[in-house]
Amino acid sequence: xxxxxxxxxxxxxxxxxxxxxxxxxxxxxxxxxxxxxxxxxxxxxxxxxxxxxxxxxxxxxxxxxxxxxxxxxxxxxxxxxxxxxxxxxxxxxxxxxxxxxxxxxxxxxxxxxxxxxxxxxxxxxxxxxxxxxxxxxxxxxxxxxxxxxxxxxxxxxxxxxxxxxxxxxxxxxxxxxxxxxxxxxxxxxxxxxxxxxxxxxxxxxxxxxxxxxxxxxxxxxxxxxxxxxxxxxxxxxxxxxxxxxxxxxxxxxxxxxxxxxxxxxxxxxxxxxxxxxxxxxxxxxxxxxxxxxxxxxxxxxxxxxxxxxxxxxxxxxxxxxxxxxxxxxxxxxxxxxxxxxxxxxxxxxxxxxxxxxxxxxxxxxxxxxxxxxxxxxxxxxxxxxxxxxxxxxxxxx
Numbered sequence: 306x307x308x309x310x311x312x313x314x315x316x317x318x319x320x321x322x323x324x325x326x327x328x329x330x331x332x333x334x335x336x337x338x339x340x341x342x343x344x345x346x347x348x349x350x351x352x353x354x355x356x357x358x359x360x361x362x363x364x365x366x367x368x369x370x371x372x373x374x375x376x377x378x379x380x381x382x383x384x385x386x387x388x389x390x391x392x393x394x395x396x397x398x399x400x401x402x403x404x405x406x407x408x409x410x411x412x413x414x415x416x417x418x419x420x421x422x423x424x425x426x427x428x429x430x431x432x433x434x435x436x437x438x439x440x441x442x443x444x445x446x447x448x449x450x451x452x453x454x455x456x457x458x459x460x461x462x463x464x465x466x467x468x469x470x471x472x473x474x475x476x477x478x479x480x481x482x483x484x485x486x487x488x489x490x491x492x493x494x495x496x497x498x499x500x501x502x503x504x505x506x507x508x509x510x511x512x513x514x515x516x517x518x519x520x521x522x523x524x525x526x527x528x529x530x531x532x533x534x535x536x537x538x539x540x541x542x543x544x545x546x547x548x549x550x551x552x553x554x555x556x557x558x559x560x561x562x563x564x565x566x567x568x569x570x571x572x573x574x575x576x577x578x579x580x581x582x583x584x585x586x587x588x589x590x591x592x593x594x595x596x597x598x599x600x601x602x603x604x605x606x607x608x609x610x611x612x613x614x615x616x617x618x619x620x621x622x623x624x625x626x627x628x629x630x631x632x633x634x635x636x637x638x639x640x641x642x643x644x645x646x647x648x649x650x651x652x653x654x655x656x657x658x659x660x661x662x663x664x665x666x667x668x669x670x671x672x673x674x675x676x677x678x679x680x681x682x683x684x685x686x687x688x689x690x691x692x693x694x695x696x697x698x699x700x701x702x
Contacts, residue, residue, distance in 0.1 A: 306345045309353055310578040311503070311585060313339040313621045317645035318360060319507045319613035320367045324641075326648050335360060336646070339617070341506055341578075347521040348573045349512060350494055355468040356508045358420070358439060366421035368613075370405040372636055375675050377405060379538055380461070383490075384409030391486050393456035397448075399440050399489075400463025404428040416452060418444065440467065445476040455480050458487045462539065465491035465512045474526035478549060486554075487528070487547040494518070495570055496541020498577065500694045503585040503621075504614035505540065515572045516563045519545060532557040540614075540671035540694070589622045591697040596628040596666075605662050608632040609676060609690070610669025611639045611651045618668070618693065620646040629666065633658065658683040664699075666691045673700075 316339040323330050340353040370376045384406055387393070394414070401407055401417035402424055408431070417435040419425040425437035438444045440463075458480060467473050477487050492505045494515040505513060520530055531554040532546035548554045571577035599606055608615055611634040618624065625647040632644060633654035640653045658665055658680055665683070667673060670692045677684065690700040 307342045307353075308345060308575055309340050309342045310575065311341040311506070311582045313341070313503065313506060313585075313617060315339075315646075316507065316617060316620050318356065319509060319616040319645060320361065320365075321645045322367055322611070322639055322642040322651065323645070323648060324643075326643055331648070334645070337508065339506060339508070339621075343575055343578050344518075345575060347518055348515060349518040349522065350515075350578070351512045352506070352508075352510070355511045358466070358468070361466075361508055362420045362439075364422035366424055367636065367638055368402065369636060369638075370402045373672065373675070375672055376538075380406040381409055383459075383461075383544075387457060387459065387488060391457055393486075395453060395455055396457040396459065397455045397480070399458065399460040400466070401425075401428050401433075401435065404431050404433065406459065406461065407431070407433050416448070440476065441469075441472055442476050442479075445480050449480065454482045454485065456482055456485050458485070460487075460489040462491055462542075464489045465514060466509045468511050470512070470522050471525060474523060474528055477547070478526050478528055481549060483549060484552045484554075485548070488544065489547070490536060490538070490542050490544040492539055493535065493541045493543040494572055495543075495567060496535075498570065498572070498581055500540060501581070501584050501588060501696065502540050502614075502694050503581075503588070504617045504693075507613050507617045509613065514543060514545075515567055516543065516545075516560070517567050517573055520564075523547060529556070530560055531555065533559050533563050535563070538671070588693055588697060592618075592691075592693055593622055593624070593628075595691065595697055596624065599664060600628060604664055605630055606664045606666060606691070607658070607662050608649070608668045609654065609658070609665040609680075610634055610667065610672070611636070611644055612668045614670075615666075615668030616645050616647075619644065619649070623647075625649060630662075632668065633665070658688060660686070662688060664689050664691055667700075670694055 315336045342353045396415040399418045401419045412432045417428050417433050420439045425435045428435045494513045497505050527550045534544040536542040608629050611632045631650045631652050635654045639651050684702040
Protein backbone atom coordinates (compact mmCIF):
# COMPACT_ATOMS: atom_id res chain seq x y z
CA UNK A 306 0.00 0.00 0.00
CA UNK A 307 1.27 3.48 -0.90
CA UNK A 308 0.85 6.30 1.62
CA UNK A 309 1.42 9.97 0.80
CA UNK A 310 3.33 11.74 3.58
CA UNK A 311 4.77 14.92 2.04
CA UNK A 312 3.45 17.58 -0.31
CA UNK A 313 6.03 20.03 -1.70
CA UNK A 314 3.39 21.83 -3.78
CA UNK A 315 3.64 23.01 -7.38
CA UNK A 316 7.14 22.57 -8.82
CA UNK A 317 8.84 23.18 -12.19
CA UNK A 318 11.22 20.92 -14.11
CA UNK A 319 14.44 21.61 -12.22
CA UNK A 320 16.76 21.77 -15.25
CA UNK A 321 14.50 24.10 -17.26
CA UNK A 322 16.35 27.39 -16.83
CA UNK A 323 14.60 30.22 -18.69
CA UNK A 324 16.67 32.28 -21.13
CA UNK A 325 14.37 35.28 -20.69
CA UNK A 326 11.31 36.30 -18.71
CA UNK A 327 8.31 37.16 -20.84
CA UNK A 328 4.67 36.18 -21.06
CA UNK A 329 5.32 33.42 -23.60
CA UNK A 330 8.13 31.78 -21.60
CA UNK A 331 6.34 31.88 -18.26
CA UNK A 332 3.01 30.79 -19.75
CA UNK A 333 4.59 27.70 -21.32
CA UNK A 334 6.58 26.74 -18.22
CA UNK A 335 5.68 23.23 -17.07
CA UNK A 336 4.66 22.60 -13.45
CA UNK A 337 3.57 19.48 -11.59
CA UNK A 338 2.57 18.67 -8.02
CA UNK A 339 5.49 17.23 -6.06
CA UNK A 340 4.15 14.81 -3.47
CA UNK A 341 6.03 11.90 -1.93
CA UNK A 342 4.76 8.43 -0.99
CA UNK A 343 5.93 5.52 1.16
CA UNK A 344 5.30 1.94 0.05
CA UNK A 345 4.39 0.00 3.20
CA UNK A 346 5.16 -3.34 1.51
CA UNK A 347 8.69 -2.84 0.12
CA UNK A 348 9.55 0.37 2.10
CA UNK A 349 10.42 2.38 -1.02
CA UNK A 350 10.03 6.18 -1.00
CA UNK A 351 8.98 7.65 -4.37
CA UNK A 352 7.26 10.55 -6.06
CA UNK A 353 3.52 9.91 -6.29
CA UNK A 354 3.38 10.88 -9.99
CA UNK A 355 6.74 10.92 -11.83
CA UNK A 356 7.24 13.47 -14.60
CA UNK A 357 7.57 12.18 -18.16
CA UNK A 358 11.35 11.61 -18.63
CA UNK A 359 11.16 13.10 -22.14
CA UNK A 360 10.31 16.46 -20.57
CA UNK A 361 13.38 16.27 -18.33
CA UNK A 362 16.26 14.69 -20.24
CA UNK A 363 16.41 16.83 -23.35
CA UNK A 364 19.12 18.17 -25.65
CA UNK A 365 19.32 21.24 -23.39
CA UNK A 366 20.16 19.39 -20.19
CA UNK A 367 22.14 21.81 -18.02
CA UNK A 368 24.07 19.81 -15.43
CA UNK A 369 27.78 19.18 -16.13
CA UNK A 370 29.43 16.94 -13.52
CA UNK A 371 32.94 17.77 -14.77
CA UNK A 372 32.60 21.42 -13.75
CA UNK A 373 32.86 20.57 -10.05
CA UNK A 374 36.35 19.81 -8.71
CA UNK A 375 34.78 17.70 -5.95
CA UNK A 376 32.90 15.55 -8.46
CA UNK A 377 35.91 15.14 -10.77
CA UNK A 378 37.95 13.83 -7.85
CA UNK A 379 35.10 11.63 -6.64
CA UNK A 380 34.58 9.93 -10.02
CA UNK A 381 38.30 9.45 -10.56
CA UNK A 382 38.55 7.82 -7.14
CA UNK A 383 35.63 5.42 -7.66
CA UNK A 384 36.80 4.49 -11.17
CA UNK A 385 40.24 3.52 -9.87
CA UNK A 386 38.69 1.67 -6.95
CA UNK A 387 36.37 -0.39 -9.16
CA UNK A 388 39.11 -1.23 -11.67
CA UNK A 389 41.40 -2.36 -8.87
CA UNK A 390 38.79 -4.42 -7.03
CA UNK A 391 36.97 -6.12 -9.92
CA UNK A 392 39.46 -5.89 -12.80
CA UNK A 393 36.75 -5.62 -15.46
CA UNK A 394 37.58 -6.39 -19.06
CA UNK A 395 34.48 -4.66 -20.42
CA UNK A 396 32.34 -2.04 -18.66
CA UNK A 397 29.32 0.18 -19.18
CA UNK A 398 28.11 3.39 -17.58
CA UNK A 399 24.42 4.25 -17.42
CA UNK A 400 23.91 8.02 -17.33
CA UNK A 401 27.37 9.13 -18.43
CA UNK A 402 26.68 12.90 -18.37
CA UNK A 403 29.71 14.73 -19.83
CA UNK A 404 32.12 11.81 -19.45
CA UNK A 405 33.51 12.59 -15.99
CA UNK A 406 33.62 8.86 -15.07
CA UNK A 407 34.27 7.50 -18.57
CA UNK A 408 37.51 9.45 -18.93
CA UNK A 409 39.14 7.11 -16.42
CA UNK A 410 38.73 4.11 -18.77
CA UNK A 411 40.29 3.18 -22.11
CA UNK A 412 37.93 3.92 -24.98
CA UNK A 413 37.68 0.27 -26.08
CA UNK A 414 36.97 -0.95 -22.54
CA UNK A 415 33.71 0.89 -21.81
CA UNK A 416 30.48 2.03 -23.46
CA UNK A 417 28.08 4.76 -22.34
CA UNK A 418 24.33 5.22 -22.13
CA UNK A 419 23.13 8.85 -22.07
CA UNK A 420 19.63 9.95 -23.19
CA UNK A 421 20.42 13.69 -23.20
CA UNK A 422 21.60 14.32 -26.75
CA UNK A 423 23.79 17.34 -25.92
CA UNK A 424 25.69 15.25 -23.37
CA UNK A 425 25.84 12.16 -25.59
CA UNK A 426 27.52 14.32 -28.26
CA UNK A 427 30.25 15.27 -25.76
CA UNK A 428 31.19 11.66 -24.94
CA UNK A 429 30.99 10.65 -28.60
CA UNK A 430 33.44 13.46 -29.40
CA UNK A 431 35.72 12.13 -26.68
CA UNK A 432 35.79 8.84 -28.59
CA UNK A 433 33.54 6.68 -26.40
CA UNK A 434 30.82 4.48 -27.88
CA UNK A 435 27.65 6.18 -26.63
CA UNK A 436 24.04 5.06 -26.88
CA UNK A 437 21.81 8.19 -26.82
CA UNK A 438 18.82 6.33 -25.38
CA UNK A 439 16.89 5.72 -22.18
CA UNK A 440 17.86 2.59 -20.27
CA UNK A 441 15.30 -0.18 -20.87
CA UNK A 442 14.92 -3.72 -22.26
CA UNK A 443 14.79 -2.51 -25.85
CA UNK A 444 18.13 -0.72 -25.54
CA UNK A 445 19.74 -3.73 -23.82
CA UNK A 446 18.70 -6.01 -26.68
CA UNK A 447 20.32 -3.55 -29.10
CA UNK A 448 23.55 -3.31 -27.08
CA UNK A 449 23.91 -7.08 -26.66
CA UNK A 450 23.57 -7.59 -30.41
CA UNK A 451 26.64 -5.35 -30.86
CA UNK A 452 28.61 -6.01 -27.66
CA UNK A 453 29.27 -8.81 -25.18
CA UNK A 454 27.86 -9.01 -21.66
CA UNK A 455 29.52 -6.78 -19.08
CA UNK A 456 31.90 -7.43 -16.19
CA UNK A 457 31.05 -4.07 -14.63
CA UNK A 458 28.08 -1.75 -14.98
CA UNK A 459 28.28 1.56 -13.14
CA UNK A 460 25.70 4.28 -12.62
CA UNK A 461 25.78 7.43 -10.49
CA UNK A 462 22.67 9.45 -9.71
CA UNK A 463 20.68 7.86 -12.49
CA UNK A 464 18.87 4.73 -11.26
CA UNK A 465 16.85 6.85 -8.81
CA UNK A 466 15.63 8.83 -11.86
CA UNK A 467 13.96 5.86 -13.57
CA UNK A 468 10.26 5.21 -12.80
CA UNK A 469 10.17 1.50 -13.77
CA UNK A 470 12.64 -0.21 -11.45
CA UNK A 471 11.54 -3.76 -12.32
CA UNK A 472 12.38 -3.27 -16.00
CA UNK A 473 15.58 -1.42 -15.02
CA UNK A 474 16.92 -4.28 -12.91
CA UNK A 475 15.72 -7.00 -15.27
CA UNK A 476 17.76 -5.24 -17.97
CA UNK A 477 20.77 -5.13 -15.64
CA UNK A 478 20.47 -8.87 -14.98
CA UNK A 479 20.39 -9.57 -18.71
CA UNK A 480 23.44 -7.37 -19.37
CA UNK A 481 25.77 -8.77 -16.70
CA UNK A 482 28.12 -11.72 -16.98
CA UNK A 483 27.38 -14.50 -14.46
CA UNK A 484 29.88 -12.96 -12.03
CA UNK A 485 29.50 -9.42 -13.28
CA UNK A 486 28.97 -6.53 -10.88
CA UNK A 487 26.51 -3.66 -10.99
CA UNK A 488 27.55 -0.68 -8.87
CA UNK A 489 25.22 2.26 -8.48
CA UNK A 490 25.05 5.24 -6.17
CA UNK A 491 22.20 7.58 -5.40
CA UNK A 492 21.01 9.88 -2.61
CA UNK A 493 20.36 7.99 0.61
CA UNK A 494 17.04 8.03 2.45
CA UNK A 495 18.76 7.68 5.82
CA UNK A 496 20.69 10.91 5.18
CA UNK A 497 17.57 12.75 4.00
CA UNK A 498 15.82 11.91 7.26
CA UNK A 499 18.87 12.73 9.38
CA UNK A 500 19.67 16.02 7.60
CA UNK A 501 16.04 17.04 7.00
CA UNK A 502 17.15 17.61 3.41
CA UNK A 503 13.73 17.67 1.75
CA UNK A 504 15.34 19.39 -1.24
CA UNK A 505 16.55 15.94 -2.33
CA UNK A 506 13.01 15.52 -3.65
CA UNK A 507 12.55 16.98 -7.12
CA UNK A 508 11.38 15.79 -10.53
CA UNK A 509 14.50 13.77 -11.35
CA UNK A 510 14.62 11.96 -8.00
CA UNK A 511 11.73 9.59 -8.64
CA UNK A 512 12.96 7.41 -5.76
CA UNK A 513 15.18 7.89 -2.72
CA UNK A 514 16.66 4.53 -1.75
CA UNK A 515 17.32 2.76 1.51
CA UNK A 516 19.07 -0.61 1.69
CA UNK A 517 15.98 -2.40 2.98
CA UNK A 518 13.89 -1.03 0.10
CA UNK A 519 16.41 -1.72 -2.66
CA UNK A 520 17.01 -5.27 -1.38
CA UNK A 521 13.31 -6.05 -1.63
CA UNK A 522 13.10 -4.69 -5.17
CA UNK A 523 16.26 -6.44 -6.43
CA UNK A 524 14.94 -9.86 -5.32
CA UNK A 525 12.27 -9.68 -8.01
CA UNK A 526 15.02 -9.45 -10.66
CA UNK A 527 17.16 -12.25 -9.13
CA UNK A 528 19.78 -9.76 -7.95
CA UNK A 529 21.22 -9.04 -4.50
CA UNK A 530 23.31 -6.44 -2.67
CA UNK A 531 26.63 -7.95 -1.55
CA UNK A 532 28.34 -4.77 -0.33
CA UNK A 533 27.33 -1.21 0.49
CA UNK A 534 29.07 2.08 1.29
CA UNK A 535 27.76 5.32 2.75
CA UNK A 536 29.14 8.38 0.94
CA UNK A 537 29.32 12.11 1.63
CA UNK A 538 28.60 13.09 -1.98
CA UNK A 539 25.39 14.98 -2.75
CA UNK A 540 24.65 15.44 0.93
CA UNK A 541 24.67 11.72 1.70
CA UNK A 542 24.52 8.89 -0.82
CA UNK A 543 24.67 5.11 -0.85
CA UNK A 544 26.85 3.04 -3.15
CA UNK A 545 25.29 -0.38 -3.71
CA UNK A 546 27.32 -3.33 -5.02
CA UNK A 547 24.97 -5.76 -6.77
CA UNK A 548 25.40 -9.18 -8.38
CA UNK A 549 23.24 -12.06 -9.57
CA UNK A 550 21.79 -14.26 -6.82
CA UNK A 551 24.10 -17.18 -7.72
CA UNK A 552 27.27 -15.13 -8.30
CA UNK A 553 30.51 -15.91 -6.45
CA UNK A 554 30.39 -12.86 -4.14
CA UNK A 555 29.70 -13.40 -0.46
CA UNK A 556 27.67 -10.79 1.40
CA UNK A 557 29.86 -8.28 3.22
CA UNK A 558 29.14 -7.46 6.87
CA UNK A 559 28.50 -3.85 5.75
CA UNK A 560 25.11 -5.02 4.43
CA UNK A 561 24.03 -6.49 7.76
CA UNK A 562 25.34 -3.47 9.68
CA UNK A 563 23.51 -0.92 7.52
CA UNK A 564 20.27 -2.89 7.59
CA UNK A 565 20.45 -2.93 11.38
CA UNK A 566 21.00 0.87 11.45
CA UNK A 567 18.06 1.44 9.10
CA UNK A 568 15.72 -0.61 11.26
CA UNK A 569 16.80 1.42 14.31
CA UNK A 570 16.25 4.64 12.35
CA UNK A 571 12.80 3.39 11.40
CA UNK A 572 13.17 3.56 7.62
CA UNK A 573 10.57 0.76 7.39
CA UNK A 574 7.92 2.72 9.32
CA UNK A 575 5.43 5.24 7.97
CA UNK A 576 5.58 7.17 11.26
CA UNK A 577 9.24 8.06 10.56
CA UNK A 578 8.20 9.84 7.36
CA UNK A 579 5.19 11.66 8.81
CA UNK A 580 7.46 13.08 11.55
CA UNK A 581 9.94 14.10 8.84
CA UNK A 582 7.14 15.94 6.98
CA UNK A 583 6.38 17.95 10.13
CA UNK A 584 10.03 19.00 10.39
CA UNK A 585 9.97 20.07 6.73
CA UNK A 586 7.07 22.46 7.38
CA UNK A 587 8.92 23.91 10.37
CA UNK A 588 12.05 24.40 8.25
CA UNK A 589 10.05 26.29 5.63
CA UNK A 590 8.58 28.77 8.08
CA UNK A 591 11.89 29.34 9.87
CA UNK A 592 13.73 30.00 6.60
CA UNK A 593 11.10 32.49 5.44
CA UNK A 594 11.17 34.22 8.81
CA UNK A 595 14.96 34.63 8.63
CA UNK A 596 14.98 35.93 5.05
CA UNK A 597 12.17 38.42 5.77
CA UNK A 598 14.00 39.66 8.86
CA UNK A 599 17.20 40.20 6.84
CA UNK A 600 15.19 42.07 4.20
CA UNK A 601 13.78 44.38 6.88
CA UNK A 602 17.33 45.13 7.96
CA UNK A 603 18.23 46.00 4.33
CA UNK A 604 20.71 43.12 4.08
CA UNK A 605 21.61 41.90 0.61
CA UNK A 606 21.04 38.16 0.23
CA UNK A 607 21.98 36.02 -2.76
CA UNK A 608 21.89 32.27 -3.32
CA UNK A 609 25.02 30.23 -4.03
CA UNK A 610 24.46 27.50 -6.61
CA UNK A 611 21.60 27.34 -9.14
CA UNK A 612 20.99 23.76 -8.08
CA UNK A 613 18.07 21.43 -8.59
CA UNK A 614 17.81 21.24 -4.80
CA UNK A 615 17.38 25.00 -4.49
CA UNK A 616 14.58 24.92 -7.08
CA UNK A 617 12.59 22.71 -4.71
CA UNK A 618 13.27 25.05 -1.78
CA UNK A 619 12.45 28.28 -3.61
CA UNK A 620 9.21 26.97 -5.09
CA UNK A 621 8.02 25.19 -1.94
CA UNK A 622 8.84 28.16 0.30
CA UNK A 623 7.73 30.74 -2.30
CA UNK A 624 11.11 32.51 -2.28
CA UNK A 625 11.63 34.88 -5.20
CA UNK A 626 13.35 38.16 -6.10
CA UNK A 627 11.71 39.81 -3.10
CA UNK A 628 13.98 37.82 -0.76
CA UNK A 629 16.89 36.64 -2.94
CA UNK A 630 18.55 39.27 -5.17
CA UNK A 631 20.13 36.78 -7.56
CA UNK A 632 21.83 33.39 -7.75
CA UNK A 633 25.56 32.80 -8.25
CA UNK A 634 26.70 29.76 -10.24
CA UNK A 635 29.90 28.65 -11.99
CA UNK A 636 28.12 26.68 -14.75
CA UNK A 637 28.41 28.74 -17.94
CA UNK A 638 25.24 27.46 -19.61
CA UNK A 639 23.17 28.54 -16.55
CA UNK A 640 24.61 32.05 -16.33
CA UNK A 641 22.39 34.85 -17.63
CA UNK A 642 19.33 32.63 -17.34
CA UNK A 643 16.59 32.49 -14.72
CA UNK A 644 15.79 29.82 -12.15
CA UNK A 645 12.82 27.55 -12.89
CA UNK A 646 9.54 28.60 -11.33
CA UNK A 647 10.65 31.64 -9.32
CA UNK A 648 12.66 33.29 -12.13
CA UNK A 649 15.65 34.59 -10.16
CA UNK A 650 18.55 35.80 -12.33
CA UNK A 651 21.67 33.59 -12.37
CA UNK A 652 25.03 35.39 -12.41
CA UNK A 653 28.62 34.04 -12.70
CA UNK A 654 30.36 33.09 -9.46
CA UNK A 655 33.83 33.01 -11.05
CA UNK A 656 35.02 36.21 -9.37
CA UNK A 657 33.63 35.31 -5.96
CA UNK A 658 30.73 36.75 -4.00
CA UNK A 659 30.48 40.53 -4.64
CA UNK A 660 31.49 42.88 -1.82
CA UNK A 661 28.00 44.36 -1.37
CA UNK A 662 26.51 40.93 -0.47
CA UNK A 663 25.87 40.28 3.23
CA UNK A 664 24.47 36.73 3.14
CA UNK A 665 24.56 33.82 0.71
CA UNK A 666 22.00 31.04 0.96
CA UNK A 667 23.64 27.67 0.24
CA UNK A 668 21.70 26.23 -2.67
CA UNK A 669 24.69 23.90 -3.05
CA UNK A 670 25.01 23.09 0.69
CA UNK A 671 26.46 19.66 -0.13
CA UNK A 672 29.59 21.42 -1.49
CA UNK A 673 30.08 23.56 1.65
CA UNK A 674 33.78 22.67 2.12
CA UNK A 675 34.61 23.55 -1.48
CA UNK A 676 32.58 26.77 -1.30
CA UNK A 677 34.12 27.94 2.00
CA UNK A 678 37.59 27.39 0.61
CA UNK A 679 36.75 29.32 -2.55
CA UNK A 680 34.96 32.16 -0.74
CA UNK A 681 37.45 32.94 2.06
CA UNK A 682 37.48 36.62 1.06
CA UNK A 683 33.70 36.82 1.56
CA UNK A 684 33.90 35.18 4.98
CA UNK A 685 36.88 37.25 6.15
CA UNK A 686 35.10 40.52 5.44
CA UNK A 687 32.14 39.37 7.56
CA UNK A 688 29.97 37.68 4.93
CA UNK A 689 27.79 34.82 6.15
CA UNK A 690 26.21 31.70 4.66
CA UNK A 691 22.69 30.48 5.37
CA UNK A 692 21.76 26.81 5.30
CA UNK A 693 18.60 24.83 6.02
CA UNK A 694 20.30 21.51 6.84
CA UNK A 695 19.91 19.94 9.29
CA UNK A 696 18.16 23.09 10.53
CA UNK A 697 18.11 26.77 9.65
CA UNK A 698 21.41 28.34 10.72
CA UNK A 699 23.94 31.02 9.81
CA UNK A 700 27.54 30.03 9.06
CA UNK A 701 30.38 32.54 9.54
CA UNK A 702 34.17 32.34 9.64
